[in-house]
Amino acid sequence: MKDLFSFFAKNQSLIYKVFLFIVSTLLLIYLLPKGGQFKYNFQKGKPWQYENLYAPFSFSIKKSDETIKKEQQEIRVNSIPYFDFNTEIIQDVSEKFRNDVEKKYIDSLYTTSKTVVARLGERIIKDIYENGVSDEIHPFEKDKLIYLKRGNEIEERTYSQLFNKENLNKKVREIVEKNNTVDVQPLLYTLLNEAISPNVSLNTKLTEASINAELKALNPNRGVIEKGGRIIAKGEVVEGGKFQILESLKAEYQSQIWSKNNYLWLLVGYSLLVSLVFLMLFLFLKKNRPEIYHNNTKVTFIFFNIFLMVFLTTLIVNVHADYVYVVPICILPLILKAFFDPRLGLFVHVLTVLLLGFIVPNSFEYMFLQFIAGIVTILTVSELYKRANLFISVGQITLVYVVGYFAFYVIQEGNVQTLPIENFGYFFLCGLATLFAHPLIYFYEKIFGLVSDVSLLELSDTNSKLLKELSNKAPGTFHHSLNVANLAEASANEIGANSMLVRVGALYHDIGKMHNPTMFTENQVNSINSHDEMDPKESAQIIIDHVIKGIEIARKNNLPDRIIDFIRTHHGTTLVYYFYAKERELQGTADKEDFLYPGPIPFSKETAILMMADSVEAASKSLKEPSSTIIDEFVEKIINNQMDQGQFLNADITFKEIQLIKKVLKKKLNNIFHLRVEYPE
Incomplete structure (x- = not known):
């Protein structure tokens, strides 16, 4: 027992590093996506670099996100809205109109009798309530088909058949002119305008339920590739339908390989790859930065920052993959350079981006842009205690992102007509987030007891x-x-x-x-x-x-x-x-x-x-x-x-x-x- 205690006492630093290595590996494996990795790398607009590819199994061809969004939009546009028809309001309107006629009709003012006025009003009420009265405004075309729900019965109508109160004056004029009773037109209009109430309203719940049912029934597939069928030939350009078939195969492959039978082997594979990354970091520190390697606080600080970047990226990808470039990965080399040196900052940045390649979509493009941005961060940020330097460097990093993304898009699409301008906003948000480095450095100094150039400037006073x-x-x-x-x-x-x-x-x-x-x-x-x-x-x-x-x-x-x-x-x-x-x-x-x-x-x-x-x-x-x-x-x-x-x-x-x-x-x-x-x- 004494020998065991002595062993732990002498090797506590090494034991801690082993513990940190194991914990970090397990945490990263937990964050990695639960799916196998497709063994072929391909890019839209680039030639297929491998031998002819044949379907290893039968699979469905997935529709592209753009196609699905377009079909969903068409369903919403073409969906038939439901309107509720309230019959009780008609009786209330008729009763109010008759009462108003009795109260407001004066024999000496009109040549048309009270009976005729009442009859004309009843006729107008019957006509306008035949299809219902609505005062709601909707963006529907006049010939848009609608469903009118009367109790348990549903009738088809066009949107223009619903009567709008704005047309009441025109309706009254037509009736009185037809019956030669123009003298009571103002009276008739006033009485009807006060009596008439809308009895038709959009049934949002039923309409949305109908739309959701159609959306749910939407087929995400557009065909099937049988086992053994040729998918793409060597040298053929990956574009259009070929690209979508390959994406479908990739998705199917990843979903099939992450099965209960393969789960353990996939964990072994992930464990080995993540362990290799961390092992390289330990070897680098031991060989080139021994003073850091022997300081457990500094080693923990480096591992914490790697995990933080992976965690943030995983979180953003799970929320919305399009926002992946908002995560300020360049904060990592910037902070490590502030506390240690540029070479270590770049080395850790490269290892972190390699790990992120398992998580992000379109990993080659992502890794290329992050490598270049990391190099720019190391080469441009000097004397971080000078505030202007950080702003200038962030501007250069953002420019690299924008230029790199533009170049990849042109290569893949072959034009700039459909260039999504809003994506450039993500890079500017990333630049703003990178400015958070200053308060983050202060936070790290207090937590880990480190010192940066900013603190050195204060100490030089x-x-x-x-x-x-x-x-x-x-x-x-x-x-x-x-x-x-x-x-x-x-x-x-x-x-x-x-x-x-x-x-x-x-x-x-x-x-x-x-x-x-x-x-x-x-x-x-x-x-x-x-x-x-x-x-x-x-x-x-x-x-x-x-x-x-x-x-x-x-x-x-x-x-x-x-x-x-x-x-x-x-x-x-x-x-x-x-x-x-x-x-x-x-x-x-x-x-x-x-x-x-x-x-x-x-x-x-x-x-x-x-x-x-x-x-x-x-x-x-x-x-x-x-x-x-x-x-x-x-x-x-x-x-x-x-x-x-x-x-x-x-x-x-x-x-x-x-x-x-x-x-x-x-x-x-x-x-x-x-x-x-x-x-x-």
């Missing part, structure tokens, strides 16, 4: 609490840090390293000197040196301790680990040579172990640059009469000595880059120490 404390307690060290920051930033720009990171690291690398500032010469205001009265070993320990104290202060002030790395490594495992030599002079011998910094040595280009810039800037204060030759020899000597001690073995930095850094440091020091013109007093 010399008015921050910690740097102000440094300038007050150790002004000489603060001035030295500013000079080192300028030298290191210029060097980083020269070799393409992260200049913002190395500048911030330089500003904070000596904060440990705040603990005992007067023990460091740059903070001594007079000629008295406290070390003159101390044992060399004790003095060396005080100098060495500023690294340990710096780490403690940094952690207390919640500085990111990436900045603490500069504090830990800026002296590497070098020797405090002055006090080592002094001890040897006094004692005749000295143990180097007592005068060595604890390390570790620099493990990135940025930490290596800081070591060079710090050593050169600090030692340059000892130059008595600096000249261009002296400065050149001085820089060469210091950096060559660091190389001889193996301080840059883990820094992933080349000889060429070191030479470029030397060149920058020499130029900068020459500018600092250049001779000034002596002005007469």
